[in-house]
Amino acid sequence: MKLHTSLHLYHVLIEETSGAKLNDPLLSTIEDGYAVNKYDEKAFDINILEEVTNRFKELIKTDTKVTTYPDEERENYRYWESMNYVIPCGGIHVDNLNEIDDADIEITHKKKAISVKIILK
Numbered sequence: 178m179k180l181h182t183s184l185h186l187y188h189v190l191i192e193e194t195s196g197a198k199l200n201d202p203l204l205s206t207i208e209d210g211y212a213v214n215k216y217d218e219k220a221f222d223i224n225i226l227e228e229v230t231n232r233f234k235e236l237i238k239t240d241t242k243v244t245t246y247p248d249e250e251r252e253n254y255r256y257w258e259s260m261n262y263v264i265p266c267g268g269i270h271v272d273n274l275n276e277i278d279d280a281d282i283e284i285t286h287k288k289k290a291i292s293v294k295i296i297l298k
């Protein structure tokens with residue numbers, strides 16, 4: 178739940194910082210203790226990620242609500258919402274960003290892809 182919410186949060190912060198709508202990651206995986214989103218290197222400027230990471234680390238300690246709700250027309254279709262950002266997702270999430278509390282971020286850039294690894298502490 179923490180990792181899943183972290184991936185969404187980091188994704189919307191890339192959008193907020195770059196000012197552009199971001200496509201879904203090329204790959205998104207959640208393992209025991211860490212999660213990875215992989216993006217095309219052309220999706221955004223890698224240099225913004227330092228700012229994104231700083232903002233992410235601040236936000237996961239703040240009292241910020243996360244809500245999920247069903248689509249009014251489509252059955253079994255749900256949304257994730259936090260800080261006025263909405264992502265279609267039926268997964269299970271924490272109710273507040275401060276439940277994540279602390280995490281490390283590792284960025285790797287290889288084979289034309291940028292990987293964002295979020296490691297819970």
Ligand SMILES: [Zn+2]
Pocket residue numbers: 181182185257266267268269270
């Ligand atoms: Zn989700």
